Amino acid sequence: MTGTETFPDDALALWPAPLAHGAVNATVTVPGSKSVTNRGLVLAALAAEPGWLRRPLRSRDTLLMAEALRAMGVGVEETIASNSATSAAPGSPGEPDAPEGGGEAWRVIPAGLHGPATVDVGNAGTVMRFLPPVAALAEGPIRFDGDPRSYERPLHGVIDGLRALGARIDDDGRGALPLTVHGNGIIDGGPVRIDASSSSQFVSALLLSGSRFNQGVEVRHVGSTLPSMPHIRMTVDMLRSAGAAVDTPESGGEPDVWRVAPSALLGRDLVVEPDLSNAAPFLAAALVTGGRVTIPDWPEHTTQPGDALRGIFTDMGGSCEFTATSDGTALTFTGTGRITGIDADLHEVGELTPVIAAVAALADSESVLRGIAHLRLHETDRLAALAKELNELGSDVTETEDGLRIRPRPLHGGIFHTYEDHRLATAAAVLGLTVPGVQVENVATTAKTLPDFPGLWTGMLGSPAGPAPMSRV
Numbered sequence: 001m002t003g004t005e006t007f008p009d010d011a012l013a014l015w016p017a018p019l020a021h022g023a024v025n026a027t028v029t030v031p032g033s034k035s036v037t038n039r040g041l042v043l044a045a046l047a048a049e050p051g052w053l054r055r056p057l058r059s060r061d062t063l064l065m066a067e068a069l070r071a072m073g074v075g076v077e078e079t080i081a082s083n084s085a086t087s088a089a090p091g092s093p094g095e096p097d098a099p100e101g102g103g104e105a106w107r108v109i110p111a112g113l114h115g116p117a118t119v120d121v122g123n124a125g126t127v128m129r130f131l132p133p134v135a136a137l138a139e140g141p142i143r144f145d146g147d148p149r150s151y152e153r154p155l156h157g158v159i160d161g162l163r164a165l166g167a168r169i170d171d172d173g174r175g176a177l178p179l180t181v182h183g184n185g186i187i188d189g190g191p192v193r194i195d196a197s198s199s200s201q202f203v204s205a206l207l208l209s210g211s212r213f214n215q216g217v218e219v220r221h222v223g224s225t226l227p228s229m230p231h232i233r234m235t236v237d238m239l240r241s242a243g244a245a246v247d248t249p250e251s252g253g254e255p256d257v258w259r260v261a262p263s264a265l266l267g268r269d270l271v272v273e274p275d276l277s278n279a280a281p282f283l284a285a286a287l288v289t290g291g292r293v294t295i296p297d298w299p300e301h302t303t304q305p306g307d308a309l310r311g312i313f314t315d316m317g318g319s320c321e322f323t324a325t326s327d328g329t330a331l332t333f334t335g336t337g338r339i340t341g342i343d344a345d346l347h348e349v350g351e352l353t354p355v356i357a358a359v360a361a362l363a364d365s366e367s368v369l370r371g372i373a374h375l376r377l378h379e380t381d382r383l384a385a386l387a388k389e390l391n392e393l394g395s396d397v398t399e400t401e402d403g404l405r406i407r408p409r410p411l412h413g414g415i416f417h418t419y420e421d422h423r424l425a426t427a428a429a430v431l432g433l434t435v436p437g438v439q440v441e442n443v444a445t446t447a448k449t450l451p452d453f454p455g456l457w458t459g460m461l462g463s464p465a466g467p468a469p470m471s472r473v
């Protein structure tokens with residue numbers, strides 16, 4: 001059983017999180033990065049020529065992005081890419097060849113963006129924030145709607161920013177969904193000031209479309225704090241790879257100011273990295289069971305925040321090494337079974353918090369997780385949800401102003417509610433490895449970014465380790 005198919009009402013379904021009988025020893029292939037896939041789709045849709053996304057993540061958030069772009073006129077074609085068998089006429093003028101080596105891919109064919117169209121954002125921050133600027137470049141009305149929680153997630157940085165840059169938007173004045181963007185195909189662009197302290201995605205959103213604005217864009221963040229900087233670096237890196245000229249604070253520019261010059265974007269052949277944030281529960285499994293987990297294709301250099309797991313989980317008691325496999329580079333993480341509490345500022349890597357909190361609840365000393373007040377506005381109020389659900393299993397967790405204080409206690413089984421939050425569900429699975437009787441509500445919610453998580457999880461617990469790494473890099 002996958003745990004996602006056997007119940008008539010997934011929202012009420014309970015998934016008995018499997019106990020680990022001994023140390024985990026597995027190789028787990030983690031699907032592609034949500035953040036890279038959805039940036040790749042947007043940049044490819046805005047490019048001057050067709051492009052490829054190879055090994056894209058196919059999950060709720062990325063399928064919503066693809067569908068939204070299609071609704072605005074962009075071609076997003078599922079294809080088995082190989083150099084000899086594609087429908088893309090590889091090698092034709094202005095058309096990048098199919099990706100090397102074949103495999104599953106999306107071919108993205110830019111077209112004149114247009115409405116009328118309706119975009120379902122689900123509860124995807126990347127869709128609700130990255131696409132209104134794209135819609136402002138379209139001709140005709142584009143309506144944005146989504147899950148009930150999407151109405152509560154902040155969008156003011158995108159709405160106010162776009163208005164200041166010349167877009168017309170109808171909303172209900174709350175700085176949130178639902179809304180309609182009435183584009184006429186052109187945005188003036190230029191300088192804009194926004195407060196992105198509640199989400200880095202406001203900055204990324206305006207930068208991603210900025211090269212297509214007449215004057216480009218200069219985004220100045222004026223808030224007190226700015227979370228998730230690695231995700232902004234990812235935006236900048238991917239824009240530059242698509243040919244855009246971008247100035248950043250790190251390249252000698254002013255603090256908190258990013259500039260994208262007006263230009264056409266290139267169609268790219270992009271191989272999507274594995275989602276390192278979604279590697280978190282699997283690495284945690286090695287840590288809490290004193291086992292060993294290998295993640296193939298872990299990039300040696302990346303902007304993904306999940307790369308910070310190497311340091312964080314090492315500080316909590318494990319060790320890791322890069323290994324060369326017959327297919328490339330892998331990361332092998334090894335636990336001892338001993339877990340140490342941690343005092344960590346997770347401001348830059350907030351999306352790692354739920355799994356880290358679960359590991360901290362199993363540690364032999366207290367943890368303090370800081371810098372993550374903005375998680376109250378994520379898929380759910382993650383600080384409240386983690387405190388409540390961990391305490392229901394016997395832990396002693398308190399919310400602080402900007403995070404969580406976790407005092408480990410012996411835990412017992414029970415229902416772990418997940419609030420339609422994929423990362424709450426994967427965190428609960430980690431607890432269930434060593435705590436008998438943990439039942440995860442609505443494990444199907446993991447499909448937001450991690451298709452068939454229950455299958456991958458039970459595969460990890462039941463499978464042999466796979467081919468042994470050949471040597472250290």
Ligand SMILES: O=C(O)C1=C[C@@H](OP(=O)(O)O)[C@@H](O)[C@H](O)C1
Nearest residue numbers: 035199200201227228231350351
């Ligand atoms: O740009 C992105 O891909 C993301 C940025 C972050 O958002 P916030 O800055 O809103 O935390 C992160 O939490 C989210 O999962 C993905």
Ligand SMILES: C=C(OP(=O)(O)O)C(=O)O
Nearest residue numbers: 123124125126351378379
């Ligand atoms: C916060 C997250 O997602 P979103 O892109 O919806 O903001 C997340 O994946 O942890």
